[in-house]
Amino acid sequence: MLSIKNLTVNVNDKQILKGINLEIKPGEIHAIMGPNGSGKSTLSHILSGKAGYTVTGGSVTYQGKDLLEMAPEIRAREGVFLAFQYPVEIPGVSNIYLLKAALNSIRKHHGQPEVDAMDFLTLVKGKVRLLEMDEKFLYRAVNEGFSGGEKKRNEILQMAILEPKLCILDETDSGLDIDALKVVAEGVNSLRAADRSFVMVTHYQRLLDYIKPDFVHVLANGQIVKSGGAELALELEEKGYSWLEDSKAAV
Amino acid sequence: MTAATASRYTAEYSNIAPTLPGQNLPWLTALRQEALTKFSALGFPSLREEEWRYTNVSAIEKKLFSPSLIGQAQELVSTELLASYQLPDTWSVVLLDGHFCAEFSVLEGLPETVSVMSMAEALAKQPEIVARYINQAVNNDEHSFVAFNTAWFTDGLFVHVPAKLVLEKPIQVLHLNTQNDALASTRTVIVAEQMADIKVIETFVGLDAAYLSAAVTEVFVGPNADITLYKLQCESDKAYHFGGIYVKQAKDARFIHHNFAFGGLLARSDIHTDLDLASECELNGLYLGVNRQHIDNHTRINHLKPHGISRELYKGVLDDRARGVFQGRVIVAEDAQKTDSQMNNRNLLLSNDAEADTKPQLEIYADDVKCAHGVTVGQLDEKSIFYLQSRCIDEETARNMLTFAFANEMVDKIKIKSLHDQALEQVLIRFPQEGVNKEWL
Numbered sequence: 276m277l278s279i280k281n282l283t284v285n286v287n288d289k290q291i292l293k294g295i296n297l298e299i300k301p302g303e304i305h306a307i308m309g310p311n312g313s314g315k316s317t318l319s320h321i322l323s324g325k326a327g328y329t330v331t332g333g334s335v336t337y338q339g340k341d342l343l344e345m346a347p348e349i350r351a352r353e354g355v356f357l358a359f360q361y362p363v364e365i366p367g368v369s370n371i372y373l374l375k376a377a378l379n380s381i382r383k384h385h386g387q388p389e390v391d392a393m394d395f396l397t398l399v400k401g402k403v404r405l406l407e408m409d410e411k412f413l414y415r416a417v418n419e420g421f422s423g424g425e426k427k428r429n430e431i432l433q434m435a436i437l438e439p440k441l442c443i444l445d446e447t448d449s450g451l452d453i454d455a456l457k458v459v460a461e462g463v464n465s466l467r468a469a470d471r472s473f474v475m476v477t478h479y480q481r482l483l484d485y486i487k488p489d490f491v492h493v494l495a496n497g498q499i500v501k502s503g504g505a506e507l508a509l510e511l512e513e514k515g516y517s518w519l520e521d522s523k524a525a526v
Numbered sequence: 527m528t529a530a531t532a533s534r535y536t537a538e539y540s541n542i543a544p545t546l547p548g549q550n551l552p553w554l555t556a557l558r559q560e561a562l563t564k565f566s567a568l569g570f571p572s573l574r575e576e577e578w579r580y581t582n583v584s585a586i587e588k589k590l591f592s593p594s595l596i597g598q599a600q601e602l603v604s605t606e607l608l609a610s611y612q613l614p615d616t617w618s619v620v621l622l623d624g625h626f627c628a629e630f631s632v633l634e635g636l637p638e639t640v641s642v643m644s645m646a647e648a649l650a651k652q653p654e655i656v657a658r659y660i661n662q663a664v665n666n667d668e669h670s671f672v673a674f675n676t677a678w679f680t681d682g683l684f685v686h687v688p689a690k691l692v693l694e695k696p697i698q699v700l701h702l703n704t705q706n707d708a709l710a711s712t713r714t715v716i717v718a719e720q721m722a723d724i725k726v727i728e729t730f731v732g733l734d735a736a737y738l739s740a741a742v743t744e745v746f747v748g749p750n751a752d753i754t755l756y757k758l759q760c761e762s763d764k765a766y767h768f769g770g771i772y773v774k775q776a777k778d779a780r781f782i783h784h785n786f787a788f789g790g791l792l793a794r795s796d797i798h799t800d801l802d803l804a805s806e807c808e809l810n811g812l813y814l815g816v817n818r819q820h821i822d823n824h825t826r827i828n829h830l831k832p833h834g835i836s837r838e839l840y841k842g843v844l845d846d847r848a849r850g851v852f853q854g855r856v857i858v859a860e861d862a863q864k865t866d867s868q869m870n871n872r873n874l875l876l877s878n879d880a881e882a883d884t885k886p887q888l889e890i891y892a893d894d895v896k897c898a899h900g901v902t903v904g905q906l907d908e909k910s911i912f913y914l915q916s917r918c919i920d921e922e923t924a925r926n927m928l929t930f931a932f933a934n935e936m937v938d939k940i941k942i943k944s945l946h947d948q949a950l951e952q953v954l955i956r957f958p959q960e961g962v963n964k965e966w967l
């Protein structure tokens with residue numbers, strides 16, 4: 276699904292990612308943890324094609340294609356989805372309009388006709404129920420005036436409707452209360468499929484209690500300093516990151 | 527500009543005067559005479575005047591716009607044209623080239639206690655009531671466009687709503703202009719007595735002609751009354767438009783204005799309101815400029831008494847070589863303690879040749895007030911563009927969508943469905959990119 280090799284990235288001549296290697300197979304769930312400022316969001320942004328970063332080395336291959344060559348919208352249409360750490364407010368564009376525009380862009384990309392209006396509404400309303408949201412949110416402007424938790428839930432709603440292949444969740448759990456976390460986790464779990472992979476950036480074990488990862492990676496100072504199974508997250512919860520950063524520095 | 531150029535209009539006045547309504551009313555003749563004298567001395571406003579410094583109206587003086595005769599153009603107005611602007615579910619008054627047109631107007635079923643009639647009829651039937659209001663929310667000294675309107679107005683509308691009456695449907699005033707070189711000068715008076723609640727829509731449209739539309743509207747919001755006034759200005763792109771709205775708010779009165787300035791080669795609106803004790807006003811505006819349009823909006827919020835609240839948001843989208851002007855004055859009198867005022871003007875420039883001039887002015891003479899203002903002139907937000915791209919939208923479409931969204935925020939504030947759809951249509955006509963698929967809205 277995704278193969279990241281020796282990826283190095285600069286922002287304003289400062290190296291942020293210092294040689295990332297990551298292999299993600301279809302159906303796998305990878306959690307990425309790590310201290311603030313270690314480069315987790317940078318990695319998410321690079322994968323989704325945000326401008327302002329310079330790739331200085333390495334490669335990213337997605338479904339056999341060079342991901343870095345694709346425009347952001349092409350990546351999205353090919354199935355890469357980023358649930359933002361800080362979702363952007365778009366006053367004046369309703370949620371439902373954006374959902375329809377996005378879905379139809381994907382369909383057009385794959386040579387399919389526009390979605391039928393009734394089918395679309397049925398689909399959207401079903402997902403709204405799945406995420407225990409109020410239908411009113413559909414008709415509100417994208418994220419405008421949403422609470423922190425509502426924004427995160429809205430990201431997952433979009434994801435559930437667009438059915439991407441590679442779902443990148445950048446700290447979707449932060450800002451969610453316990454109940455919301457459960458709902459969002461259920462939403463994510465309902466999307467689990469043999470041909471769909473997840474990258475979940477998180478600081479907390481509690482998300483991983485609900486969505487069990489196959490792999491946990493620790494990103495520190497622009498590098499993956501340790502990888503392991505789900506149990507690694509528990510160890511991190513207990514010990515923090517410093518032992519890893521230190522051990523790395525000692526290498 | 528100068529008395530010399532204004533004299534062309536003045537010279538013609540003696541021919542026009544006998545055709546104007548209210549000939550038999552000495553007070554009105556005197557008022558018109560005073561206005562004529564003021565206008566003759568000053569001419570149209572000049573760039574030297576602070577409140578006109580960005581808007582050059584000398585083109586109006588180089589031409590000579592004259593009032594057209596009643597009924598001259600009725601056959602030019604097709605049912606389709608009328609249907610495309612006349613809103614269903616309203617009481618609708620049509621002012622055709624500056625004259626009330628009974629044939630096109632729809633006034634059946636108005637409550638008996640409400641008067642909605644042409645200004646000419648009001649001057650004939652109840653001049654003493656009109657006299658109480660005319661030139662009371664503004665006077666001939668404001669600037670010479672007001673004086674010009676006072677001297678020249680051929681008709682207009684008079685609306686009076688008694689205390690406690692909530693009018694179930696809005697009243698639409700459709701200004702329809704059809705003639706080249708014509709002047710449509712109208713005076714409208716809107717009165718809502720204590721605790722009344724009304725919505726009025728002023729629509730300005732025209733055929734493809736170069737005309738001057740000069741309208742003055744005086745609004746009186748009684749104690750604890752509500753008036754929401756919409757203005758949809760879609761004049762012909764060759765037309766000149768001046769529209770002044772002057773409001774007096776009594777104690778606890780609420781006034782909401784939505785100003786959509788879309789049309790005209792050169793268009794200027796004044797929205798001025800005086801607030802009494804604990805009255806509230808909300809001024810919303812959206813101006814869209816393309817080609818060489820010049821669109822000027824001038825607002826003045828006058829907090830005269832304590833506890834007033836004012837909220838103002840004006841947005842402009844300017845493309846090609848268009849120029850948008852926003853001048854917003856907020857005056858807080860010494861007596862107006864605890865005033866709470868916010869003013870915002872945001873401009874989106876879509877081309878390097880487009881221009882936005884924005885000038886917020888706060889004049890605060892009280893010491894215990896909360897006043898904020900902000901202006902921006904800029905391009906689209908890159909973060910938002912990326913967000914949309916990450917949701918499968920290509921960059922160009924994302925830009926169009928955001929431009930539309932920027933404007934649509936103001937359209938979405940319209941609470942009357944038919945008017946909302948009409949304004950939306952007008953926005954889409956002006957920004958026809960495929961970025962916004964109307965069927966999905």
Ligand SMILES: Nc1ncnc2c1ncn2[C@@H]1O[C@H](COP(=O)(O)OP(=O)(O)OP(=O)(O)O)[C@@H](O)[C@H]1O
Pocket residue numbers: 286287291309310311312313314315316317318327360
């Ligand atoms: N545009 C930028 N200019 C300069 N530095 C930047 C820029 N964007 C990111 N950085 C820096 O890159 C580093 C990594 O940032 P990133 O947002 O990827 O961290 P993170 O791991 O997501 O942190 P957090 O857990 O706080 O979300 C930080 O030191 C940050 O300050």
Ligand SMILES: [Mg+2]
Pocket residue numbers: 315316317360445446
């Ligand atoms: Mg981050």
